[in-house]
Amino acid sequence: MDMEEEIKIQEAEVLDEKENPVLEIIEPEAKIKTVGEVTTNIAEVKKQALAMNEYYSKLIVTDDNLNDAKDEKANINKAKDKIAEYRKSIVSEFKKPIDLFEKLAKETEAILKETYDMINTQCNAYDERKKDEAKETLKRYFEEYKATKNLGFTQYEEMNQSVGLSDISDKGSVAKKKYKEIDEFIDNIVKDVDTIEAMDNAEEILVEYMKDRNLARSIKEVADRQKIINKIVENKATVVQAVVEEPKVILSAPVAQAAIQEESEELCEAVFKVKTSYENITELVKFMKTKGIEYESIE
Numbered sequence: 001m002d003m004e005e006e007i008k009i010q011e012a013e014v015l016d017e018k019e020n021p022v023l024e025i026i027e028p029e030a031k032i033k034t035v036g037e038v039t040t041n042i043a044e045v046k047k048q049a050l051a052m053n054e055y056y057s058k059l060i061v062t063d064d065n066l067n068d069a070k071d072e073k074a075n076i077n078k079a080k081d082k083i084a085e086y087r088k089s090i091v092s093e094f095k096k097p098i099d100l101f102e103k104l105a106k107e108t109e110a111i112l113k114e115t116y117d118m119i120n121t122q123c124n125a126y127d128e129r130k131k132d133e134a135k136e137t138l139k140r141y142f143e144e145y146k147a148t149k150n151l152g153f154t155q156y157e158e159m160n161q162s163v164g165l166s167d168i169s170d171k172g173s174v175a176k177k178k179y180k181e182i183d184e185f186i187d188n189i190v191k192d193v194d195t196i197e198a199m200d201n202a203e204e205i206l207v208e209y210m211k212d213r214n215l216a217r218s219i220k221e222v223a224d225r226q227k228i229i230n231k232i233v234e235n236k237a238t239v240v241q242a243v244v245e246e247p248k249v250i251l252s253a254p255v256a257q258a259a260i261q262e263e264s265e266e267l268c269e270a271v272f273k274v275k276t277s278y279e280n281i282t283e284l285v286k287f288m289k290t291k292g293i294e295y296e297s298i299e
Contacts, residue, residue: 130172153210195215
């Protein structure tokens with residue numbers, strides 16, 4: 001055991017020995033002992049304000065009462081400001097204990113949230129480790145089972161197999177259904193490969209199949225491609241044959257292999273067919289003209 005592991009164990013033991021504060025958490029309480037009572041004559045002031053409002057609603061300002069109206073306006077405004085000042089002062093006093101309670105409550109909530117986040121992070125990290133370990137176990141099984149089927153391609157990641165905590169026991173064992181999923185995945189590929197090997201153009205189909213493991217698409221892709229190739233070959237053969245057979249000119253001219261019809265000491269006549277390109281026939285005609293050889297076409 002190295003020094004770092006020993007320190008971790010000691011820290012864990014110290015933590016276990018401490019009394020867990022969670023077990024002694026204080027249940028929060030908040031009660032209003034009494035509703036504050038304000039001694040005030042604001043109700044009487046309100047009645048007076050209503051009476052003044054009623055009175056001045058009927059007032060018509062004239063030259064005779066203009067100064068009095070301005071004085072009353074100023075007095076009313078002062079009264080309004082004074083009532084506002086009293087109101088704010090009283091409300092502020094009543095809010096002090098509420099504000100203090102709210103401040104302490106919010107601070108406590110923040111501390112508890114921080115504590116929760118610390119524990120939650122550790123729990124999530126532990127869960128992720130368990131899932132990673134389970135996937136490694138499944139990946140090893142995948143490779144072993146693949147080898148028994150002599151399957152040279154495909155990787156575990158292609159399965160996109162999901163592994164949740166519900167698939168892992170408390171001791172870390174992986175559920176059997178996850179192994180079965182791997183068996184089915186590999187068996188299906190082996191079945192597809194066997195089907196491909198029994199077909200024409202098997203190698204081409206297999207290349208396509210390895211792209212996405214889609215047998216139907218792979219077969220159709222190669223079949224469509226082969227149709228295009230066959231069409232090109234047919235068209236090319238037609239063009240070549242047309243080029244070879246296009247120039248057909250039948251001439252009458254003397255050659256060594258011709259069947260001799262008549263023969264004299266100076267002239268002879270021969271009938272033969274020439275099959276070559278148009279350019280060569282043109283050159284042959286020029287040659288015969290140059291040599292003074294008589295010829296005619298045979299219908």
